[in-house]
Amino acid sequence: MALLDIKNLTLEIDTGQTRVKALDKVNLTVSSGEIRALVGESGSGKSLIVSAISGALPPQWRMTADRLSWRGESLLSMSTEQRRQVMRRDIAVVFQNPVSALDPSATLGQQLEESIPDELVRGNWFWQRGQNRRKIAIGAVHKVGIKHHRHYLSAYPHQVPTDICQKFMIAMALVSQPKLLIADDPTRGMETTTKTQVLKLFTRLNQTKSLSILFVSHDLLAIASMSHTMTVLYAGQTVESGKMKHIRKRPLHPYTKALLDSAPSFRNNLPPKSTLPTLEGTIPPLQHMPIGCRLGPRCPRAQRDCVVTPVQRRIHDHTYNCHFPLHMEKL
Amino acid sequence: MINVLTRYLTLFVLTLLVLAALSFSLAYLFPGDVLTNLTGLTPQNDMQREALARQYKLDQPYVVQFYHYLGQLLSGNWGHSFISGLPLREEIGIAMPATIELATYAMLIALIVGVPVGYYAGMRSYTPIDHTINSVSLFSYSFPVFWLALLFILVFSLELGIAPLSGRVSLLFDIPDATGFILLDILLAEDIDKGLALSDALHHMALPTLAIAIITTAAMIRMTRRSVIDVLGRPYITAARSRGLSRWQIFSRHIVRNALLPILPLMAIQITTLITNAMIVETLFSWPGIGNWLIQAIYQRDYPALRVGMLAVSTLVITLTILVDLFNRLIDPSREKYERATV
Numbered sequence: 001m002a003l004l005d006i007k008n009l010t011l012e013i014d015t016g017q018t019r020v021k022a023l024d025k026v027n028l029t030v031s032s033g034e035i036r037a038l039v040g041e042s043g044s045g046k047s048l049i050v051s052a053i054s055g056a057l058p059p060q061w062r063m064t065a066d067r068l069s070w071r072g073e074s075l076l077s078m079s080t081e082q083r084r085q086v087m088r089r090d091i092a093v094v095f096q097n098p099v100s101a102l103d104p105s106a107t108l109g110q111q112l113e114e115s116i117p118d119e120l121v122r123g124n125w126f127w128q129r130g131q132n133r134r135k136i137a138i139g140a141v142h143k144v145g146i147k148h149h150r151h152y153l154s155a156y157p158h159q160v161p162t163d164i165c166q167k168f169m170i171a172m173a174l175v176s177q178p179k180l181l182i183a184d185d186p187t188r189g190m191e192t193t194t195k196t197q198v199l200k201l202f203t204r205l206n207q208t209k210s211l212s213i214l215f216v217s218h219d220l221l222a223i224a225s226m227s228h229t230m231t232v233l234y235a236g237q238t239v240e241s242g243k244m245k246h247i248r249k250r251p252l253h254p255y256t257k258a259l260l261d262s263a264p265s266f267r268n269n270l271p272p273k274s275t276l277p278t279l280e281g282t283i284p285p286l287q288h289m290p291i292g293c294r295l296g297p298r299c300p301r302a303q304r305d306c307v308v309t310p311v312q313r314r315i316h317d318h319t320y321n322c323h324f325p326l327h328m329e330k331l
Numbered sequence: 332m333i334n335v336l337t338r339y340l341t342l343f344v345l346t347l348l349v350l351a352a353l354s355f356s357l358a359y360l361f362p363g364d365v366l367t368n369l370t371g372l373t374p375q376n377d378m379q380r381e382a383l384a385r386q387y388k389l390d391q392p393y394v395v396q397f398y399h400y401l402g403q404l405l406s407g408n409w410g411h412s413f414i415s416g417l418p419l420r421e422e423i424g425i426a427m428p429a430t431i432e433l434a435t436y437a438m439l440i441a442l443i444v445g446v447p448v449g450y451y452a453g454m455r456s457y458t459p460i461d462h463t464i465n466s467v468s469l470f471s472y473s474f475p476v477f478w479l480a481l482l483f484i485l486v487f488s489l490e491l492g493i494a495p496l497s498g499r500v501s502l503l504f505d506i507p508d509a510t511g512f513i514l515l516d517i518l519l520a521e522d523i524d525k526g527l528a529l530s531d532a533l534h535h536m537a538l539p540t541l542a543i544a545i546i547t548t549a550a551m552i553r554m555t556r557r558s559v560i561d562v563l564g565r566p567y568i569t570a571a572r573s574r575g576l577s578r579w580q581i582f583s584r585h586i587v588r589n590a591l592l593p594i595l596p597l598m599a600i601q602i603t604t605l606i607t608n609a610m611i612v613e614t615l616f617s618w619p620g621i622g623n624w625l626i627q628a629i630y631q632r633d634y635p636a637l638r639v640g641m642l643a644v645s646t647l648v649i650t651l652t653i654l655v656d657l658f659n660r661l662i663d664p665s666r667e668k669y670e671r672a673t674v
Contacts (some may be wrong), residue, residue, distance in 0.1 A: 007342075054573040056572060058564075085575065086575075087573055087575035088575025093570075095570050097566065098564040100565070101570040103571070104589070105589050105592065105663070105664060106585070110584075172574065293488075
């Protein structure tokens with residue numbers, strides 16, 4: 001069953017004269033118990049999707065969607081209170097920049113303890129509850145791999161390294177025992193050992209507690225080993241989406257292929273000192289998005305038809321948006 | 332902690348030294364006799380003059396003179412007034428608390444009214460109620476204080492007759508001067524009707540306090556509102572919201588403190604304006620404060636009084652400013668930030 005179901009999510013912003021579509025009809029589903037990777041270059045709108053789901057969009061964005069539902073209930077038509085409850089218990093978000101996402105004037109411990117929902121705290125009297133809160137917080141901190149809880153729980157965000165902040169964000173997200181974890185680049189700025197630690201934690205939680213994870217990142221290597229399904233985003237459009245192993249074996253969209261090719265670790269036959277294959281050009285700026293398929297100007301297979309936005313096509317549970325996908329050899 | 336205290340103490344002492352040097356040089360810069368400007372005493376004959384000059388070390392180099400002057404200042408020997416012949420320390424000791432009292436009550440009103448209203452406007456930012464509060468505060472912030480005080484006198488004292496025109500307390504009450512703060516003095520006084528005296532003092536106080544408070548309150552509302560709006564746009568508020576905290580939790584745990592921190596230094600700046608305003612309003616209401624006293628000194632060319640008065644007022648302003656800044660430094664955890672190497 002789909003936990004989170006997003007259909008044709010469009011985000012627009014007014015830039016004085018024109019209205020720019022930062023997200024153009026994005027589709028995304030996260031089923032229960034799966035780890036879905038959301039991949040795209042920086043600026044492709046990954047974080048915008050995260051903000052849109054968590055209701056944290058600044059007011060100047062205009063959001064429209066055919067469907068944005070959580071377990072069949074529409075998040076768009078929900079009352080503020082209902083939505084708050086969903087965010088409190090079911091969905092947890094780890095934001096991209098941990099240092100600015102933590103309150104600079106409160107200690108990490110206070111912030112962690114306030115994220116614990118009241119139902120999880122045992123005890124009748126406030127001192128018992130306070131103790132219990134503290135215990136839960138220490139447990140959560142240990143779980144994400146911070147050993148010196150005494151030191152870090154009473155520290156302020158600016159006093160600790162960035163990766164500890166990031167781990168605290170993860171601890172704050174996990175402490176409410178959510179059904180879905182939305183992790184926006186959760187391993188950024190971490191060294192490799194801690195990164196593996198965190199990824200292992202995610203995998204374990206996914207297997208033991210059947211926690212669904214929407215893993216947003218551009219770190220293909222990390223994602224490929226742990227996620228079941230993948231959605232690729234380019235300049236605010238969904239490009240391809242499907243099972244991880246299918247996409248890795250046979251990408252259908254030229255962009256996905258270029259993305260996979262550009263990661264050297266995915267190719268075992270790469271001769272030494274050869275140039276990495278990349279697409280010509282750069283990601284277009286928001287004000288100058290091409291019409292139709294936004295990859296158009298950079299795409300090696302582009303033809304005249306590409307000025308019309310391709311519709312989503314489907315082969316089993318593998319979907320792609322392309323007029324000339326790779327499995328159709330005729331050009 | 333010790334470091335911070337030492338730094339602020341050094342700053343404080345150095346600033347006071349510069350001020351003392353300035354006030355010392357005034358004795359030379361003011362027209363007339365240096366000895367008279369410095370002591371406030373007019374020597375009757377040459378012998379007395381020489382004795383005084385020797386006493387004040389005027390026959391020695393400037394540095395020694397200044398050193399001696401500092402000693403005199405610290406020991407409370409500030410010279411005498413030209414006009415009244417009284418020691419200046421006593422006169423300032425009476426005038427200064429009156430000003431501080433006025434400024435304190437105005438500041439209290441500004442804090443009690445301005446900060447909550449500012450928070451309310453900030454939380455309701457860009458709604459009709461916020462626009463109303465904002466325009467009212469802008470309107471009252473733009474009043475010149477002397478004009479507002481005159482208007483108050485015209486309306487409340489002359490037209491309606493509900494508040495007295497001038498002074499601190501009715502002359503019928505004989506209140507001994509213990510602390511210099513009228514309300515405290517009344518409470519400490521022995522054989523008077525305290526209720527009557529208090530109500531009379533409050534009547535006297537209402538108009539000048541209000542005249543100063545309105546402007547400071549408006550400034551406070553605007554600062555608080557701006558600060559709250561800034562904090563509301565920060566990522567950690569968004570993050571707190573996405574964790575499903577209620578509006579009240581977000582407000583009490585994350586907004587209040589973070590919005591208050593940037594206001595405190597601005598408040599320190601407001602103190603200067605506040606005391607200036609208090610001094611202006613005093614002259615209009617004949618409030619026996621330092622502003623009124625300085626104006627009289629200027630009219631009567633009382634140079635020793637001006638020299639010490641300037642020093643006293645600036646010392647007060649600097650002390651308050653540095654104290655507020657120090658307080659802010661001590662309670663704001665993020666200001667002990669040091670650069671950390673990042674990967």
